[in-house]
Amino acid sequence: MEIEARPKMIGARVQRVEDPRMLTGHGRFIDDINLPRTLHIAFCRSDHGHARIAAIDSAEAAGMPGVAAVVTAADIEGLLQTVRATSTMANFHGTELPVLAMDKVRHVGEPIAAVLAESRYLAEDAAERIAVTYEALPTVIDPAAAAEPDAPLLHEEIGSNVLIERTFERGEVDAAMAAAPVRVGGHFRMHRKTPVAMENRGYLADYDQGRGSLTLHSTTQVPGIVRDTLVRMLDLPGNRLRVVAPDVGGGFGGKTALYREEVLVCVLARKFGRPVKWLSDRLEDLISTSQAFDEVVEAELACDDEGQILGLRADVIGDVGAYSGYPWSAAIEPVQVVSFLPGPYRVENYRGRVRGVATSKSPMGAYRGVGRPISTFVMERLIDMAAVKLSLDPLEMRRRNMVRAEEFPYKSASGIVWDRAGFLECLETACDGADYGALRRQQAAARQQGRWVGIGLASYVELTGLGSRIAVAPGMPVNTGTESATVRIDSTGAVTAYFGIASHGQGLETTLAQIVAEELGARLQDIEVLHGDSDAVAHGTGTYASRSAVLAGGAAIVSARAVREQVMKAASHLLEADAGDMDAANGEIFVKGTDRRLSFRELARAVYTEVNRLPRELREDIELEASNIYDPYFGTATPATHLAVVEVDPETFGVTVQRYVVADDCGRIINPLIADGQVHGGVAQGIGAALLEEVVYDDTGQILTASLMDYVVPTAVEIPAMEVFHLETELPNNIGGFRGLGEGGTIGAPAAIANAIADAVGHLNIDINELPMTPERLFRLVSQKEE
Amino acid sequence: MKPAAFEYLAPVSLAEAVAALGRDDAKILAGGQSLVPMLNFRLRAPSLLVDIGRIPGLDYIEDDRAGGLRIGAMTRHHTVETSDLLRQRFPVLHAAMQYVAHLAIRNKGTIGGSLCHGDPAAELPGLMLLLDARLKTTQRTIAAEDFYEGALDTALAEDEILTEILLPPLPAGTGWGFEEFARRSGDFALTAVGATVGEEARIVAIGAHETPLRLRAAEALFPDIEAAAEAAREEVSPNDDLHGSADYRRHLVSVLTRHALMSAREGAAS
Amino acid sequence: MIKLTVNGIVYEREVEPRLSLADFLRHELGLTGTHVGCEQGVCGACTVILNGDSVRSCLCFAVQADGAEIETVEGLGSIDNLSPLQKSFQEHHALQCGFCTPGMLMTGVDLLRKYPLATDEEIREGLSGNLCRCTGYQHVVRAIRAVVEAGNGD
Known part of the structure; x- marks a missing residue:
């Protein structure tokens, strides 16, 4: 009888290896790294939304105590090459992102001058004394107005504020809609957000003059991209430029762009021959970290009398802010809105047009979900609006339109191919898990008592773990479709796995170690996962776009398997057994059914140190190290359904979320604890996006939400307990069977909450087409109805 | 977000503190929970901070032996929140304390600091009006009603320090209500209303005016609660801001007034 | 010159009045476990225990802490011997990026000492001064609940 000798690591509720250091204050975040002689930067930032810089007087600042220098654009001219986001999309315009503003500023918070001083306190004292003379230019705030031909231009050389325009089209949408018996539509608005990672951005550059090499410590999610780009900007070879992301306190997309402060510390460390550090404070974070989700959507859905969708059309304007950032460009967010709008449904006739329009605001960038929180919000509202019109239950409306198992692979109206995944299964699981029938009965009873209780569903499918076939954005300057892993057993038998990803809360040190341990038969504690360091592997980009489990996990499997083969080759000789008769588990290789065994440590000693143990030819043939690249090619589909129950206070219009259920299909789960945590977060x-969070600019381009008192993120009180169900639908063409799930929670929740609120106020016939749905907005909607 | 440089003094007597405040541009530091964020934003940059946290004898809640209470100005919110004596005598104040910020802020912030900061959306200034408190300073005693002159503006002179809050007894059988609506737990109120009902009604609106405000017209209409709630709407002059329009705040004042009066009436009857 | 006790060790230092207690702990004493997230008094990442009460160390100047006893995250359990609350955080996956975690722990310690925490609502209310962007709070609540139920202190 064979004993189950190999404990399964993949799928186990393993406690995280990151935790002990984080729990005892021994994490090493950017501001925990202190180098002698460091100069600290404070910026003088624009307080104008759009203005020409007439003069900068920094004489007083430069003479203040502890100040080493004040630097403006003129001082760094010639010290770096600029980069520009590229794209193969027609009607795309990249913009240069000046490290310090040159002739003009295009949004409040744009850095104009940097003070370098012995401490941040002193640097701030001096930054206050820099006098900038501005000639005000007309600000461009409303993106629709900014798209008009006569609007004031932010980038004169482009000749328009429209930085990207694209249309997806399939079928005969206008004819289909004209002939349809049922049509619903509306003007949808999602207001601007910002990621608010708890750790602000920060950068520390250390230039080694002797070696001519530069190390950048950065709170980046994408050390590989930053290294590759800085090499070009600074004209340094890649082997003399290292980008290290230490422990990073959350990112959510906001740390995936190349930031000007990040470039500047490098330039200045080289210029001054001293380490240079800039640490964003929260005020700077709220005005300068990439913003997101700011779209206006006109959308219309048509269906037949049975609720079958006949057509969908939408016109989207994305407010992309003042620049088209590197590397993702202004296209990343708004284009996704139209490419994902059809959702998990059969939509044969579709037209989605999008324009990304520049305004006098901080640049838009990636934020958890990217575009899909909006596309899902709009589509799921349309589905519910149609259901109301047809007197059909929203659950039934979804059942009738969702892509069915026999239809995979299904090519969506925008051209995305959905392979087998549990679309309908998620819908049914969420509703069964919540006991949808009982919820509807409870709702009816609550309504009898005059309570405004609503139930909202939201279904979506997300493309995760993108491979090389589908770029995050076509023609962009980086390859996001592959990741690398090197697995190595050293002469002590210790296993180190090197990755190009950069974990910043996802627990990848644990999940990737679980994968390597299982594939190798090693113990979890014998594996060290190194990541977040551009020196770790030859090429890698980082952690973003729900990709790391799929891509790095896949690469880990390939490399670990290759090393295991080498291990078995050596062990076969050492244990005098056929590879087929052996297995490895718990850090030992053993001959099945015998007591002959060998630890990894003994094996490593035999391979590397005790040169007589293996014949020379075999020794030279064995390499206990493998590097591989994994490319999931198409990527994986992660569908989900969210169900929210909310209650609206009919007097204060406050909304409380009473229940929240999620069913997703995340493929094979590596660690259930971590999978749940990703969904919760x-x-x-x-929920923050749906009810609370909003970046507000006034008509003059001043940002009004520059503190965490005013940019309102949810606390433990506003977030309900969540019930999460994971389906693990098999994924035949993917080595690990993993689907990504980092972003899904943020994609589904705004739509589910919006539908629940709409359901709660359904008796008033109010459209819930704007998020966040603040009490103020609900008050206005109800008041208008009453008038 | 580092504050500008300042000098720091930590006097051990009120006389010493008052003398230090004679200097131009000095500022009292009590618990610091409102002041320090303003310093960090460099919205304020006093040249001298006079920390009154080391002056003994300003941290107490005492029975005034007449049914009221005397509270030292440096008594921390958490002490006020958890005082049994206070809960028994002034349950409305105890109830309002549940809405004040968060534990860490309540551990450091003081009742005197909050009253002198005078944020119109803070609970404590409004409660002082509601309870007809007398505010004792190093120079005089000021009625709470006369204490607030505008948003973040009080009747205190530059070198005057609040030392004690005197809460006169509530007549036996007084009912009370406190209602607050905020967007997020622990945030400043979008609007709050406190009410007491004894022989007559007393109503105070918070966060709906440039100062906390007695709603006298509404009080006069009691016991017609619906009429009082309608009148309350017109009595306040809220501003539009990021979190709520004036119209919405008026609406909230009306709604919360109705609820606070209903609770108070019920409590008075029982 | 100020003199204060941090995690049982007495320190004496010359400090500028405007130096925050958070910056003092981190940069003067090298106790970088206390994190600075906003300096606006909102996020709670910098929470430490001062004379037995949790406070925001970004809203307190080091000079104010002269003579005080301070506990920081470094004073809880060690890597090899986590405190019950730390252990519970690990068991329940109550942290992801770990940046808010020291503040969550110190608030948790104060809550466990001062309140019965009979309901999850009470725990949530108690945590409402500490922002976390990763966990959605659910596992944090569960971790504290488990310590309450085990009844063996923080």
Whole structure:
């Protein structure tokens, strides 16, 4: 009888290896790294939304105590090459992102001058004394107005504020809609957000003059991209430029762009021959970290009398802010809105047009969900609006339109191919899990008592773990479709796995170690996962776009398997057994059914140290190290359904979320604890987007939400307990069977909450087409109805 | 977000503190929970901070032996929140304390600091009006009603320090209500209303005016609660801001007034 | 010159009045476990225990802590011997990026000492001064609940 000798690591509720250091204050975040002689930067930032810089007087600042220098654009001219986001999309315009503003500023918070001083306190004292003379230019705030031909231009050389325009089209949408018996539509608005990672951004550059090499410590999610880009900007070879992301306190997309402060510390460390550090404070974070989700959507859905969708059309304007950032460009967010709008449904006739329009605001960038929180919000509202019109239950409306198992692979109206995944299964699981029938009965009873209780569903499918076939954005300057892993057993028998990803809360040190341990038969504690360091592997980009489990996990499997083969080759000789008769588990290789065994440590000693143990030819043939690249090619589909129950206070219009259920299909789960945690965190941000969070600029381009008192993120009180169900639908063409799930929570929650609120106020016939749905907005909607 | 440089003094007597405040541009530091964020934003940059946290004898809640209470100005919110004596005598104040910020802020923030900061959306200034408190300073005693002159503006002179809050007894059988609506737990109120009902009604609106405000017209209409709630709407002059329009705040004042009066009436009857 | 006790060790230092207690702990004493997330008094990442009460160390100047006893995250359990609350955080996956975690722990310690925490609502209310962007709070609540139920202190 064979004993189950190999404990399964993949799928186990393993406690995280990151935790002990984080729990005892021994994490090493950017501001925990202190180098002698460091100069600290404070910026003088624009307080104008759009203005020409007439003069900068920094004489007083430069003479203040502890100040080493004040630097403006003129001082760094010639010290770096600029980069520009590229794209193969027609009607795309990249913009240069000046490290310090040159002739003009295009949004409040744009850095104009940097003070370098012995401490941040002193640097701030001096930054206050820099006098900038501005000639005000007309600000561009409303993106629709900014798209008009006569609007004031932010980038004169482009000749328009429209930085990207694209249309997806399939079928005969206008004819289909004209002939349809049922049409619903509306003007949808999602207001601007910002990620608010708890750790602000920060950068520390250390230039080694002797070696001519530069190390950048950065709170980045994408050390590989930053290294590759800085090499070009600074004209340094890649082997002399290292980008290290230490422990990073959350990112959510906000740390995936190349930031000007990040470039500047490098330039200045080289210029001054001293380490240079800039640490964003929260005020700077709220005005300068990439913003997101700011779209206006006109959308219309048509269906037949049975609720079958006949057509969908939408016109989207994305407010992309003042620049088209590197590397993702202004296209990343708004284009996703139209490419994902059809959702998990059969939509044969579709047209989605999008324009990304520049305004006098901080640049838009990636934020958890990217575009899909909006596309899902709009589509799921349309589905519910149609259901109301047809007197059909929203659950039934979804059942009738969702892509069915026999239809995979299904090519969506925008051209995305959905392979087998549990679309309908998620819908049914969420509703069964919540006991949808009982919920509807409870709702009816609550309504009898005059309570405004609503139930909202939201279904979506997300493309995760993108491979090389589908770029995050076509023609962009980086390859997001592959990741690398090197697995190595050293002469002590210790296993180190090197990755190009950069974990910043996802627990990848644990999940990737679980994968390597299982594939190798090693113990979890014998594996060290190194990541977040551009020196770790030859090429890698980082952690973003729900990709790391799929891509790095896949690469880990390939490399670990290759090393295991080498291990078995050596062990076969050492244990005098056929590879087929052996197995490895718990850090030992053993001959099945015998007591002959060998630890990894003994094996490593035999391979590397005790040169007589293996014949020379075999020794030279064995390499206990493998590097591989994994490319999931198409990527994986992660569908989900969210169900929210909310209650609206009919007097104060406050909304409380009473229940929240998620069913997702995340493929094979590596660690259930971590999978749940990813969903919880995503949903919390989605609830924030639905009810609380909004970046507000006034008509003059001043940002009014520059503190965490005013940019309102949810606390433990506003977030309900969540019930999460994971389906693990098999994924035949993917090595690990993993689907990504980092972003899903944020994609589904705004739509589910919006539908629940709409359901709660359904008796008033109010459209819930704007998020966040603040009490103020609900008050206005209800008041208008009453008038 | 580092504050500008300042000098720091930590006097051990009120006389010493008052003398230090004679200097131009000095500022009292009590618990610091409102002041320090303003310093960090450099919205304020006093040249001298006079920390009154080391002056003994300003941290107490005492029975005034007449049914009221005397509270030292440096008594921390958490002490006020958890005082049994206070809960028995002034349950409305105890109830309002549940809405004040968060534990860490309540551990450091003081009742005197909050009253002198005078944020119109803070609970404590409004409660002082509601309870007809007398505010004792190093120079005089000021009625709570006369204490607030505008948003973040009080009747205190530059070198005057609040030392004690005197809460006169509530007549036996007084009912009370406190209602607050905020967007997020622990945030400043979008609007709050406190009410007491004894022989007559007393109503105070918070966060709906440039100062906390007695709603006298509404009080006069009691016991017609619906009429009082309608009148309350017109009595306040809220501003539009990021979190709520004036119209919405008026609406909230009306709604919360109705609820607070209903609770108070019920409590008075029982 | 100020003199204060941090995690049982007495320190004497010359400090500028405007130096925050958070910056003092981190940069003067090298106790970088206390994190600075906003300096606006909102996020709670910098929470430490001062004379037995949790406070925001970004809203307190080091000079105010002269003579005080301070506990920081470094004073809880060690890597090899986590405190019950730390252990519970690990068991329940109550942290992801770990940046808010020291503040969550110190608030948790104060809550466990001061309140019965009979309901999850009470725990949530108690945590409402500490922002976390990763966990959605659910596992944090569960971790504290488990310590309450085990009844063996923080």
